[in-house]
Amino acid sequence: MKLLIRSVVLRFLKFPPDRHKTAEEIFHHLQNIVDFGKHIMNLFLGENCVHYGEVVQLPLEFLKRLCLKIQSERPESRCGKEMDAFSGYALCLPDLTRLQTYHFVEHRPTLCIEIKPKCGFLPSSCHITKKVKHKVCRFCMHQHLKVAKGKWKRISKYCPLDLFSGNKQRMYFALMSLLQETQNNLKIFKNGELIFGCRDHRDCVSDLNELAHHLKPFFFPANGLSSGLYCTRTVIKELIHALTMTLLSSSTTDNCRVGDMKSVTISQGRSYCDASQFSKELLRNGNHKTEGSGLPKGCILYKILQAQLLDMLDIEGLRSLYDRVEQYLEEFPKERSNLEIDGPYNETFYEKLKDLSTEDDGTVTYAVTKIHQYRVAMTAKDCSIMIALTPCLQDECPEQRCVVPTSKSRFVYSVSLLDLDLKPYENIPHQYERDSKIVNYYLKSLQAKEDQHLLDFYKENEDCTLVFHKV
Ligand SMILES: O=P(O)(O)O[C@@H]1[C@@H](OP(=O)(O)O)[C@H](OP(=O)(O)O)[C@H](O)[C@H](OP(=O)(O)O)[C@H]1OP(=O)(O)O
Numbered sequence: 001m002k003l004l005i006r007s008v009v010l011r012f013l014k015f016p017p018d019r020h021k022t023a024e025e026i027f028h029h030l031q032n033i034v035d036f037g038k039h040i041m042n043l044f045l046g047e048n049c050v051h052y053g054e055v056v057q058l059p060l061e062f063l064k065r066l067c068l069k070i071q072s073e074r075p076e077s078r079c080g081k082e083m084d085a086f087s088g089y090a091l092c093l094p095d096l097t098r099l100q101t102y103h104f105v106e107h108r109p110t111l112c113i114e115i116k117p118k119c120g121f122l123p124s125s126c127h128i129t130k131k132v133k134h135k136v137c138r139f140c141m142h143q144h145l146k147v148a149k150g151k152w153k154r155i156s157k158y159c160p161l162d163l164f165s166g167n168k169q170r171m172y173f174a175l176m177s178l179l180q181e182t183q184n185n186l187k188i189f190k191n192g193e194l195i196f197g198c199r200d201h202r203d204c205v206s207d208l209n210e211l212a213h214h215l216k217p218f219f220f221p222a223n224g225l226s227s228g229l230y231c232t233r234t235v236i237k238e239l240i241h242a243l244t245m246t247l248l249s250s251s252t253t254d255n256c257r258v259g260d261m262k263s264v265t266i267s268q269g270r271s272y273c274d275a276s277q278f279s280k281e282l283l284r285n286g287n288h289k290t291e292g293s294g295l296p297k298g299c300i301l302y303k304i305l306q307a308q309l310l311d312m313l314d315i316e317g318l319r320s321l322y323d324r325v326e327q328y329l330e331e332f333p334k335e336r337s338n339l340e341i342d343g344p345y346n347e348t349f350y351e352k353l354k355d356l357s358t359e360d361d362g363t364v365t366y367a368v369t370k371i372h373q374y375r376v377a378m379t380a381k382d383c384s385i386m387i388a389l390t391p392c393l394q395d396e397c398p399e400q401r402c403v404v405p406t407s408k409s410r411f412v413y414s415v416s417l418l419d420l421d422l423k424p425y426e427n428i429p430h431q432y433e434r435d436s437k438i439v440n441y442y443l444k445s446l447q448a449k450e451d452q453h454l455l456d457f458y459k460e461n462e463d464c465t466l467v468f469h470k471v
């Protein structure tokens with residue numbers, strides 16, 4: 001749960017009603033979040049993008065009033081957990097809907113586009129038991145289950161592999177699909193206020209004409225564009241162009257160490273997903289080669305993908321390693337802190353993440369290293385990118401690398417990341433079950449679709465079926 005107070009954001013922990021923690025535990029938990037951002041994600045993703053914030057203490061009276069004030073604003077689907085208003089501790093973060101780089105534009109209008117890209121590769125682990133996982137990405141498979149469960153109304157045409165391809169045509173298709181079906185993967189803010197996307201799973205604002213109306217003064221400040229369908233298309237195109245440029249731009253000035261990790265390759269896996277509408281469209285037009293231009297090293301998508309690729313074994317390969325650690329902890333419960341399952345997140349922890357060998361020597365040390373890497377990868381698979389854009393004049397911003405030009409405008413931008421908390425160790429069995437549910441449901445719906453096609457085929461051909469009778 002996040003609360004916006006002027007230009008900072010206060011972040012509070014949430015817990016199920018019956019599971020309150022002591023103030024000391026909450027302080028430790030929040031400090032761990034800060035340390036993980038500062039010493040681990042910072043190095044993977046770069047200090048310009050990672051804003052880990054600081055733990056602050058607030059008067060309890062203030063928190064009590066705050067809690068009462070915001071309760072009615074919280075989406076119903078999120079109310080299963082209660083905000084911690086008892087410990088007095090919170091995280092203080094910058095407001096990432098605002099530009100993070102240049103402060104001279106602080107009071108200018110700002111657009112911020114939040115994208116939750118999800119997992120951008122197909123796993124190639126030999127532990128995988130269902131072949132479909134090598135061909136169809138997790139996001140596309142999961143769509144079927146989400147729609148069946150009523151989380152979303154329609155299947156999205158967005159496929160993360162298109163966004164992460166680095167190919168501008170595929171990225172255009174991916175971003176357009178996000179705009180058409182935002183789900184929880186795209187939100188747009190104007191001056192810090194949500195103008196497009198879902199606040200809650202039921203509460204969505206996604207009228208492209210209305211969005212174009214908001215965007216027009218940013219992209220066509222001289223107002224030379226009439227309204228209507230043509231205008232909407234033109235403005236949306238400009239937005240997608242600006243987003244593509246920022247997502248592919250490389251930052252050379254941060255401390256990101258993505259280069260010092262032997263980069264994990266995805267060459268064994270393919271770079272396109274069989275379920276992607278873009279690939280299907282190409283195939284339909286007789287083109288059998290889906291282009292992947294590759295991401296420029298140093299761009300935000302490249303860094304996120306590198307962190308995601310730390311999941312080398314897939315949950316199917318990881319499950320038995322988790323059981324190995326659990327068995328060990330059952331015998332030696334005090335060893336949990338030595339295994340550093342709950343931190344500390346420091347340089348030593350980071351160094352361990354660099355061991356990419358997948359030769360299992362049967363030790364608990366090997367198992368724990370792979371688990372740490374998996375948890376970091378899962379974090380990168382669930383984080384969000386915040387792209388803030390503010391118009392700037394021709395003679396402003398001498399550093400061209402922070403400027404994105406569009407047809408009739410020019411923007412300074414900043415790229416930041418959200419939701420970088422390390423995924424809990426305890427979630428692993430749940431991840432395993434969810435994975436098999438997603439895959440099984442997908443296979444079931446594929447089968448049902450095939451059966452239906454066959455049935456339709458027989459129905460269509462009923463009139464001319466030749467039936468042989470025994471004589
Ligand atoms: O498993 P996924 O891919 O559905 O991801 C979950 C997200 O669902 P999504 O598919 O993005 O709609 C899910 O997003 P929502 O809360 O549904 O918007 C959470 O981010 C969840 O993380 P956590 O368990 O709350 O830490 C995410 O769970 P983790 O798997 O990252 O733990």
Ligand SMILES: Nc1ncnc2c1ncn2[C@@H]1O[C@H](COP(=O)(O)OP(=O)(O)OP(=O)(O)O)[C@@H](O)[C@H]1O
Binds near residue numbers: 074078093114187419
């Ligand atoms: N530092 C920030 N600056 C601006 N907006 C933020 C910041 N942190 C979070 N947000 C906004 O708040 C939204 C919710 O954040 P997050 O998903 O981390 O919270 P949550 O724990 O799921 O909250 P809840 O369950 O109450 O919805 C984000 O999708 C983003 O739009």
